[in-house]
Amino acid sequence: MRDIDPQPGSLDLPGPYLLFLGDTVEEGYAKTAFGLRDWASERCVGEFALPGASVTTGLDPLSPAAAYARGARALVIGVANAGGVIPKSWSGALVEALEAGLDIVSGMHARLAAVPALAAASARLGRRLIDVRSPPPGIQVASGRKRSGRRLLTVGTDCALGKKYTALAIARGLQGRGVDAEFRATGQTGIMIAGSGIPIDAVVVDFVAGAAEMLSPDAPPEHLDVIEGQGSLFHPAYASVSLGLLHGSQPDMFVVCHSPARTRVLGHPDYRVPTIGMVIEQTVAMGKLTNPAIRCVGISLNTSGMDEAEAEAELEAAERATGLPAADPMRGGARFGRLLDSCAA
Amino acid sequence: MRDIDPQPGSLDLPGPYLLFLGDTVEEGYAKTAFGLRDWASERCVGEFALPGASVTTGLDPLSPAAAYARGARALVIGVANAGGVIPKSWSGALVEALEAGLDIVSGMHARLAAVPALAAASARLGRRLIDVRSPPPGIQVASGRKRSGRRLLTVGTDCALGKKYTALAIARGLQGRGVDAEFRATGQTGIMIAGSGIPIDAVVVDFVAGAAEMLSPDAPPEHLDVIEGQGSLFHPAYASVSLGLLHGSQPDMFVVCHSPARTRVLGHPDYRVPTIGMVIEQTVAMGKLTNPAIRCVGISLNTSGMDEAEAEAELEAAERATGLPAADPMRGGARFGRLLDSCAA
Numbered sequence: 001m002r003d004i005d006p007q008p009g010s011l012d013l014p015g016p017y018l019l020f021l022g023d024t025v026e027e028g029y030a031k032t033a034f035g036l037r038d039w040a041s042e043r044c045v046g047e048f049a050l051p052g053a054s055v056t057t058g059l060d061p062l063s064p065a066a067a068y069a070r071g072a073r074a075l076v077i078g079v080a081n082a083g084g085v086i087p088k089s090w091s092g093a094l095v096e097a098l099e100a101g102l103d104i105v106s107g108m109h110a111r112l113a114a115v116p117a118l119a120a121a122s123a124r125l126g127r128r129l130i131d132v133r134s135p136p137p138g139i140q141v142a143s144g145r146k147r148s149g150r151r152l153l154t155v156g157t158d159c160a161l162g163k164k165y166t167a168l169a170i171a172r173g174l175q176g177r178g179v180d181a182e183f184r185a186t187g188q189t190g191i192m193i194a195g196s197g198i199p200i201d202a203v204v205v206d207f208v209a210g211a212a213e214m215l216s217p218d219a220p221p222e223h224l225d226v227i228e229g230q231g232s233l234f235h236p237a238y239a240s241v242s243l244g245l246l247h248g249s250q251p252d253m254f255v256v257c258h259s260p261a262r263t264r265v266l267g268h269p270d271y272r273v274p275t276i277g278m279v280i281e282q283t284v285a286m287g288k289l290t291n292p293a294i295r296c297v298g299i300s301l302n303t304s305g306m307d308e309a310e311a312e313a314e315l316e317a318a319e320r321a322t323g324l325p326a327a328d329p330m331r332g333g334a335r336f337g338r339l340l341d342s343c344a345a
Numbered sequence: 346m347r348d349i350d351p352q353p354g355s356l357d358l359p360g361p362y363l364l365f366l367g368d369t370v371e372e373g374y375a376k377t378a379f380g381l382r383d384w385a386s387e388r389c390v391g392e393f394a395l396p397g398a399s400v401t402t403g404l405d406p407l408s409p410a411a412a413y414a415r416g417a418r419a420l421v422i423g424v425a426n427a428g429g430v431i432p433k434s435w436s437g438a439l440v441e442a443l444e445a446g447l448d449i450v451s452g453m454h455a456r457l458a459a460v461p462a463l464a465a466a467s468a469r470l471g472r473r474l475i476d477v478r479s480p481p482p483g484i485q486v487a488s489g490r491k492r493s494g495r496r497l498l499t500v501g502t503d504c505a506l507g508k509k510y511t512a513l514a515i516a517r518g519l520q521g522r523g524v525d526a527e528f529r530a531t532g533q534t535g536i537m538i539a540g541s542g543i544p545i546d547a548v549v550v551d552f553v554a555g556a557a558e559m560l561s562p563d564a565p566p567e568h569l570d571v572i573e574g575q576g577s578l579f580h581p582a583y584a585s586v587s588l589g590l591l592h593g594s595q596p597d598m599f600v601v602c603h604s605p606a607r608t609r610v611l612g613h614p615d616y617r618v619p620t621i622g623m624v625i626e627q628t629v630a631m632g633k634l635t636n637p638a639i640r641c642v643g644i645s646l647n648t649s650g651m652d653e654a655e656a657e658a659e660l661e662a663a664e665r666a667t668g669l670p671a672a673d674p675m676r677g678g679a680r681f682g683r684l685l686d687s688c689a690a
Contacts, residue, residue, distance in 0.1 A: 144581030205550040236489025240553045240589030
């Protein structure tokens with residue numbers, strides 16, 4: 001995937017990256033590192049782990065100094081841990097990275113500068129500590145003005161079921177067909193993958209639609225921004241994030257992302273996951289405020305854990321229910337090709 | 346109006362107030378002071394103006410020391426000025442207030458503590474500088490859990506057309522009938538009037554529904570929170586604020602506020618103001634997520650600038666169009682009585 005141009009109001013990350021794995025022994029904690037390896041391999045020069053770590057991305061193990069020599073300009077914390085804190089046992093390695101000339105990029109809840117050793121070393125060495133959960137300065141209130149170029153937004157029936165990977169797969173698939181498409185990141189992993197973006201859920205609510213406007217600025221008529229969705233209009237806590245992103249993005253097209261196995265909203269078991277049809281109807285009803293031409297162009301199903309026949313049955317059912325192409329981008333194939341056709345039409 | 350109990354996550358203001366008018370000569374800049382005089386007279390002991398001011402609330406002119414002797418515990422900046430800055434010419438008077446034992450409360454964009462003389466004096470004297478645009482700490486992500494007690498939310502066809510005053514008038518009117526009703530403030534003027542609340546539009550978007558939940562906590566079955574609405578679901582910049590407030594408030598009832606003279610969204614002339622019917626339909630469609638029993642109980646029209654016959658014609662038309670009682674709370678009368686009947690039913 002090509003690097004995107006940094007936007008006013010966007011975070012702009014240094015790179016390429018050295019992926020830091022800490023002392024992690026659980027694969028599930030290294031999702032960020034695996035995501036970067038899979039989706040931003042051209043931004044990753046190697047990995048760096050502490051003694052005791054058993055997780056690996058398969059990239060070359062490199063010291064910070066060796067990574068710098070190969071072109072790395074940032075160490076990215078590619079692992080999470082319980083509580084989102086930065087353990088003391090990491091400090092020495094992170095200071096070593098700063099001393100080797102790397103900035104540090106983190107998507108953890110804890111702020112890098114809250115670790116005294118990192119704050120001191122970064123000040124002494126003139127290096128940056130970048131928390132990708134912190135929105136950049138300069139975000140404005142939305143104008144509502146129609147922008148040039150085209151936009152596609154991934155929306156969902158819930159959180160955490162494939163909106164980011166769907167947007168990445170569509171952007172990459174269209175780029176492969178020669179379409180002038182760019183992935184626009186709205187969450188921390190997406191921002192690390194793209195090297196730029198705005199963590200939309202961390203923006204003050206008055207400015208959230210404005211942040212979405214700045215993320216996908218005026219563009220040539222045929223240009224397509226593929227915008228990573230967040231939350232769901234049917235989420236009791238995060239619908240507000242989804243609506244601000246919808247209004248500010250002014251999408252011409254949207255793709256509904258759904259996980260057939262998910263029947264209850266993640267973390268809110270009193271709430272049923274809406275149907276795909278409900279999400280299409282409500283997204284059009286709300287989205288037409290800022291783009292009267294908004295339309296649904298397809299369905300992305302997360303069929304992980306299903307065998308081929310089960311997945312095929314779910315995809316077939318989704319197509320029948322909506323009359324729109326349905327695919328699991330992770331499975332690719334002819335179905336995904338038809339979803340891309342619909343996005344390119 | 347009774348003081349409300351401070352809530353966890355709510356700002357809790359000291360009082361009573363001395364209203365500061367600065368050197369203001371334009372009545373339009375003193376809306377906060379007039380609002381406090383009209384809606385929170387029991388919280389106001391007097392006014393304090395600089396030489397050259399020509400605006401007055403009609404309250405007793407008092408020095409900070411005299412106000413403190415009469416019980417005042419906070420000086421409230423009751424005037425705005427272009428740019429929302431705190432002019433240098435105010436510094437001496439504000440420091441005098443701190444020295445007299447008053448905290449300072451401001452709803453301006455500029456932070457009080459950004460004025461070096463105020464920061465120094467408040468630190469030296471142990472006084473508080475309270476910016477009511479700053480959300481309190483401790484706001485959680487919304488749970489979506491149904492709370493006990495009853496809730497009414499004012500919603501609007503646009504910003505700045507009477508949602509705050511409608512909520513205040515309904516709360517006060519129902520209190521006058523012996524209903525256990527409380528006004529819940531979501532904007533800076535409302536917070537100053539109530540002495541408590543959360544500036545909802547300044548909350549990080551991930552937490553906005555959670556803030557609304559904390560603003561109107563579990564209550565006895567007959568208790569009614571009357572919640573000040575913000576923005577509009579049809580506003581290209583602020584719909585996200587309105588949706589988070591709607592979902593977190595879980596209102597049983599809502600009243601639509603509208604200004605018949607307003608045809609274009611304030612500050613967004615490319616956008617038409619929606620009809621009352623559109624707002625009812627969309628508020629029910631979205632609000633039923635967290636409260637399936639949500640219903641519209643009436644219409645509040647801002648008929649300022651109209652003569653009696655014009656206002657009556659507008660109110661009659663709104664009733665005919667919606668089948669619901671319509672009133673201008675500022676005009677009171679039998680129409681407002683019927684709106685209260687509907688809120689109490």
